Amino acid sequence: MSSRHILTAPAWPYANGPRHIGHVSGFALPADMFSRYQRMAGNKVLMVSGTDEHGTPIQVQADKEGVSARELADRYNRVIAQDLHGLGMTYDLFTRTTTRNHHAVAQEIFKGLHDNGYVFEKKTMGAISPSTGRTLPDRYIEGTCPICGYDGARGDQCDNCGNQLDPIDLINPRSRINGEKPKFVETEHFFLDLPAFSETLGSWLQGKEGLWRPNVYKFTRNLLDEMRPRPISRDLDWGVPVPLPGWVDRPDKRLYVWFDAVVGYLSASVEWARRSGDPDAWRAWWQNPDAETYYFMGKDNIVFHAEIWPAMLLGYNGEGDKGGTPGSLGKLNLPTEVVSSEFLTMEGKKFSSSRQVVIYVRDFLERYDVDALRYYIAVAGPENQDTDFTWSEFVRRNNDELVAAWGNLVNRSVSFAAKNIGEIPAAGELTDLDRDVLERSRKAFDAVGAELSRSRFKNAANEAMRTVAEANKYLSEQSPWKLKNDDPERMKTILHVALQLVDDAKSLLTPFLPASSEKVHRMLGGQEEWSGAPEIREVSEDGGPDYPVLTGSYDTQARWESRPIAAGTPLAPPKPLFAKLDSSVVDEELARLEQS
RNA sequence: GGGGCGGUAGCUCAGCCGGUUAGAGCAGGGGACUCAUAAUCCCUUGGUCGUGGGUUCGAGUCCCACCCGCCCUACCA
Numbered sequence: 001m002s003s004r005h006i007l008t009a010p011a012w013p014y015a016n017g018p019r020h021i022g023h024v025s026g027f028a029l030p031a032d033m034f035s036r037y038q039r040m041a042g043n044k045v046l047m048v049s050g051t052d053e054h055g056t057p058i059q060v061q062a063d064k065e066g067v068s069a070r071e072l073a074d075r076y077n078r079v080i081a082q083d084l085h086g087l088g089m090t091y092d093l094f095t096r097t098t099t100r101n102h103h104a105v106a107q108e109i110f111k112g113l114h115d116n117g118y119v120f121e122k123k124t125m126g127a128i129s130p131s132t133g134r135t136l137p138d139r140y141i142e143g144t145c146p147i148c149g150y151d152g153a154r155g156d157q158c159d160n161c162g163n164q165l166d167p168i169d170l171i172n173p174r175s176r177i178n179g180e181k182p183k184f185v186e187t188e189h190f191f192l193d194l195p196a197f198s199e200t201l202g203s204w205l206q207g208k209e210g211l212w213r214p215n216v217y218k219f220t221r222n223l224l225d226e227m228r229p230r231p232i233s234r235d236l237d238w239g240v241p242v243p244l245p246g247w248v249d250r251p252d253k254r255l256y257v258w259f260d261a262v263v264g265y266l267s268a269s270v271e272w273a274r275r276s277g278d279p280d281a282w283r284a285w286w287q288n289p290d291a292e293t294y295y296f297m298g299k300d301n302i303v304f305h306a307e308i309w310p311a312m313l314l315g316y317n318g319e320g321d322k323g324g325t326p327g328s329l330g331k332l333n334l335p336t337e338v339v340s341s342e343f344l345t346m347e348g349k350k351f352s353s354s355r356q357v358v359i360y361v362r363d364f365l366e367r368y369d370v371d372a373l374r375y376y377i378a379v380a381g382p383e384n385q386d387t388d389f390t391w392s393e394f395v396r397r398n399n400d401e402l403v404a405a406w407g408n409l410v411n412r413s414v415s416f417a418a419k420n421i422g423e424i425p426a427a428g429e430l431t432d433l434d435r436d437v438l439e440r441s442r443k444a445f446d447a448v449g450a451e452l453s454r455s456r457f458k459n460a461a462n463e464a465m466r467t468v469a470e471a472n473k474y475l476s477e478q479s480p481w482k483l484k485n486d487d488p489e490r491m492k493t494i495l496h497v498a499l500q501l502v503d504d505a506k507s508l509l510t511p512f513l514p515a516s517s518e519k520v521h522r523m524l525g526g527q528e529e530w531s532g533a534p535e536i537r538e539v540s541e542d543g544g545p546d547y548p549v550l551t552g553s554y555d556t557q558a559r560w561e562s563r564p565i566a567a568g569t570p571l572a573p574p575k576p577l578f579a580k581l582d583s584s585v586v587d588e589e590l591a592r593l594e595q596s
Numbered sequence: 597g598g599g600g601c602g603g604u605a606g607c608u609c610a611g612c613c614g615g616u617u618a619g620a621g622c623a624g625g626g627g628a629c630u631c632a633u634a635a636u637c638c639c640u641u642g643g644u645c646g647u648g649g650g651u652u653c654g655a656g657u658c659c660c661a662c663c664c665g666c667c668c669u670a671c672c673a
Binding site for chain 2: 055136223226380388390396400407412479481576
């Protein structure tokens with residue numbers, strides 16, 4: 001098996017509040033399942049991300065709470081890092097955008113684009129808040145729609161008639177933040193010249209047809225059909241300074257937050273390399289033409305990952321219509337695949353923090369197993385279409401599939417062997433049927449692996465669970481408990497085969513259920529760590545304040561293959577793998593949702 | 597307005613380039629077993645594949661129109 005370099009790039013959660021399970025179903029869990037599989041398959045995975053901490057919404061939220069933007073970002077950076085830790089997200093580095101390193105890399109990308117001529121300056125009319133002097137984004141302005149007369153129209157679009165609007169045309173415009181009348185002033189900003197990448201991006205995308213999920217491919221193709229220049233700076237003081245003479249010292253101009261956020265994948269890779277002791281190590285994932293890069297996000301982020309970030313990379317490389325030369329970091333790889341999820345809804349409704357239609361990661365993990373959530377998202381998540389999370393389906397999946405099928409398989413086989421033999425028995429002569437079932441189990445690694453490598457988690461999880469069903473069937477049909485007296489040798493062989501099937505299933509399920517696979521691994525006598533788990537570490541940048549990062553060494557025993565179990569390994573009576581949920585939790589959780 | 601996705605058994609969903617009697621899990625019905633968190637295993641009821649046209653020897657599977665639902669729409673990170 002050749003070892004490939006694979007960069008996994010989960011989208012950067014925005015640090016204006018805690019994240020809910022809809023968020024993590026899009027960017028986090030798919031990325032982690034993918035990465036865990038790739039590591040087990042022997043590939044060199046680098047998974048980096050962090051919290052996205054700049055921009056107007058953070059500033060607005062901070063103002064509302066009466067704290068500084070920095071304080072707000074600090075708080076939610078920590079909360080989100082803890083949540084992702086709780087989910088078992090095996091980041092090589094989860095950092096943040098407020099580091100000096102990130103600022104420097106974001107500025108370097110800007111400068112590279114500027115040097116190659118892909119960035120231009122332009123004066124526009126923009127709305128600012130008279131009291132703060134900050135840009136007032138269109139969606140923060142409301143007023144009367146000039147087309148239909150609806151009074152609650154937003155600056156960017158009227159919710160009543162659906163027309164796109166220009167905020168300057170609104171009748172009676174007012175700020176949704178504090179009600180004041182916005183001032184429209186001339187302001188100058190930098191724009192990214194997206195049309196200059198129309199051709200190169202088009203041919204780049206063409207090679208992706210059939211490889212990407214069809215909806216992502218189609219959506220991106222439409223995006224590329226009409227590209228317009230996009231502003232990449234804002235009137236704001238919370239963000240990365242524009243690194244040009246005459247700009248860099250201005251307190252009122254910053255890079256637009258999306259611009260610095262997408263650079264995070266690169267800056268985090270650089271930070272990871274520095275922390276790992278080999279400052280150039282990141283290049284193996286960014287400059288090796290054979291390296292593969294996979295970006296994971298919700299569908300609202302496709303535009304940034306499939307259009308704008310690739311354009312930025314092309315421009316930095318000097319590969320747009322205007323040519324140019326690579327910047328000081330060198331030529332950088334474009335995305336191999338943009339893996340986008342659709343949206344999760346909550347009991348039929350859109351997630352909404354303000355309306356309490358929400359379950360935050362932290363609250364979820366306080367009450368339920370992390371693997372129960374991971375499993376649900378894998379098998380019933382919004383992979384190809386919007387999908388509804390319901391508590392009754394969650395309880396059912398947990399009880400029927402995790403507890404009754406997989407947990408029970410582990411329990412019945414291990415406890416029977418423990419009670420009657422006390423160790424993993426040796427196999428005697430195998431029947432054809434034994435050989436068949438073992439062979440099918442071995443082949444499942446190819447089938448499940450093929451699905452995982454293409455981010456088809458539903459198929460992958462279902463395929464893995466099929467081996468669990470096969471093992472349950474094998475045990476029932478062979479009924480080793482009937483052979484205790486008549487044929488103890490055959491009984492041992494059956495148990496050996498069954499335990500081998502359990503061990504295989506444990507491996508197949510590791511990307512989805514790392515915590516419980518670890519338990520099964522130990523039950524079967526494993527002494528070394530199996531699944532691997534992230535840790536939170538406090539770090540700083542030479543002399544700066546501490547901040548938490550997620551990191552870890554994921555160089556474990558786990559391999560994507562059937563590994564023979566060792567006869568003679570002592571077995572103890574097991575404890576149940578998963579907790580069965582009483583049906584009353586459905587009512588309890590629904591009551592919580594209705595409390596608002 | 598433009599774009600995308602979906603409408604397949606009571607429920608949640610699979611069905612790739614069109615091809616034998618349309619599948620799975622759950623729920624429902626019947627049976628077996630007792631190792632196991634009453635878990636497991638076997639058998640079984642159940643569908644005019646949103647509607648109407650069309651292409652084809654043959655269409656959930658391609659084309660057109662329509663109905664319904666959801667999402668995106670680029671100064672929203």
